[in-house]
Amino acid sequence: MRLVIPGGPGRSAAAGDDRPVSKVRSLGGAGRFLAHLWRKSSVAGLAVYALGLGGVLGLASADWATRGGYPFGGVQVGAWTAWPKAGAGNADPYTRAVNARRGEIPLAVGEGLLLTASVDDQGQALDATCSYRVGGGTPPARAWTLTVAGRGPRDPGRPAVREGFTSTEVLRGADGRFSVVLAPDVQPGNWLPSPRDSGPVRLALRLYDTPVAASVGSLDRDSVPAITRLGCAS
Amino acid sequence: MRLVSLRFVYATLIGLVLAGIVHIAAVLAIPVLSEKDAVSRARTSENLDHPQPIYTIATGDEPSPPEAWLPIPDPAVAVGVCAYDLADGPMRVSARTGPLSLSLAAHARRGAFYAVTDQAAVRGALDLVILTRAQYDEALADDDENDPSRDVRIVAPDNRGFVVVRVIAGLPSQRPGANAAVQSVSCTTDTPTDEPAGKDAGGKPAGR
Numbered sequence: 001m002r003l004v005i006p007g008g009p010g011r012s013a014a015a016g017d018d019r020p021v022s023k024v025r026s027l028g029g030a031g032r033f034l035a036h037l038w039r040k041s042s043v044a045g046l047a048v049y050a051l052g053l054g055g056v057l058g059l060a061s062a063d064w065a066t067r068g069g070y071p072f073g074g075v076q077v078g079a080w081t082a083w084p085k086a087g088a089g090n091a092d093p094y095t096r097a098v099n100a101r102r103g104e105i106p107l108a109v110g111e112g113l114l115l116t117a118s119v120d121d122q123g124q125a126l127d128a129t130c131s132y133r134v135g136g137g138t139p140p141a142r143a144w145t146l147t148v149a150g151r152g153p154r155d156p157g158r159p160a161v162r163e164g165f166t167s168t169e170v171l172r173g174a175d176g177r178f179s180v181v182l183a184p185d186v187q188p189g190n191w192l193p194s195p196r197d198s199g200p201v202r203l204a205l206r207l208y209d210t211p212v213a214a215s216v217g218s219l220d221r222d223s224v225p226a227i228t229r230l231g232c233a234s
Numbered sequence: 235m236r237l238v239s240l241r242f243v244y245a246t247l248i249g250l251v252l253a254g255i256v257h258i259a260a261v262l263a264i265p266v267l268s269e270k271d272a273v274s275r276a277r278t279s280e281n282l283d284h285p286q287p288i289y290t291i292a293t294g295d296e297p298s299p300p301e302a303w304l305p306i307p308d309p310a311v312a313v314g315v316c317a318y319d320l321a322d323g324p325m326r327v328s329a330r331t332g333p334l335s336l337s338l339a340a341h342a343r344r345g346a347f348y349a350v351t352d353q354a355a356v357r358g359a360l361d362l363v364i365l366t367r368a369q370y371d372e373a374l375a376d377d378d379e380n381d382p383s384r385d386v387r388i389v390a391p392d393n394r395g396f397v398v399v400r401v402i403a404g405l406p407s408q409r410p411g412a413n414a415a416v417q418s419v420s421c422t423t424d425t426p427t428d429e430p431a432g433k434d435a436g437g438k439p440a441g442r
Contacts, residue, residue, distance in 0.1 A: 042241065046244075050248040057249070065261065087345055089342075097264035099272070100270070107339075142335055168405055
């Protein structure tokens, strides 16, 4: 005790004596005060406490669950998550609440299907400083667009080079498959610039007029584009 | 002291149950009470004859205008909305198909209830009529047997909602065309046929 606490031995002893006593006294005082409070307004106080707890916890959890993306309803296909029910009339209440809060107009089942990816095929989060190859085939659709976005609003100073590719404009190989490189620096072929300097990014694949919107279960890993990490700037 | 803590535990449990109830009620109430949802925001377009553009594709150096309120729009798809209020009469949406793929989706507060693409067009025209159940029955009764209507009739779940028009621009050169194609769709309210005031004011065509 004397070795640990700096200062003179007398002082340390005095402090050692004093602190526990004051603590006990304050604890006892608080306990007595609380007990007094309980006894005085037992039912009313507890009711106020229960109501307050319920209101605060309930509203906070509802806010947390409906902020940002859809909490559930997604179908995992490889690294992608398909959201077939986001725009349906029988969507779950959380999806409806998220749409209402964001003012989102989701794609209806007859219109198309939205797939999002925030991780690569190895399960690592997509990052703006890394380069990725997004390639392969897509599920059958009349048209599709592959876009990238960072979180939150766009940087105002950043020049808008390209945010995505459409199925018409993407360059394809001889076998009809495509390969898009998402990278911060200029790349040959289909280059998709990173939307910002750093931070997480998200890919969105929108299939328009597609039969798979009604049967997402028919999608498998090979029918969606693969996302492979090529390297990261250290 | 033990009595107090036991009471305290009970109060906490009741609070947690209340929290669950409040949570469920809040999540269910958000779509009803929200003023930022798409149905409320689209209401400004109710009196327009053409869709109100809510996402115009950037053309050339022009960035997309700030009227866009879609959170994460597709940068290659032009979007417009037509709000309807079926209390004023059925809503007619007419689109002419062009070289670009176009889709129409009817939304109400609960979500989309109908969607169609231009592949369903008959001879290059896509005519949608959105009506209530009563208006639908009336339209059926008024139908001429020898000359059946070619409209696609859809019964809406609510009186209020909106129709979304999306046109995809596959190439950058098609972007102005896509923006124009959204504007060329017409959304009009059919004046009720049995209302004398509407007949006088609207000048109903006599050839029916």
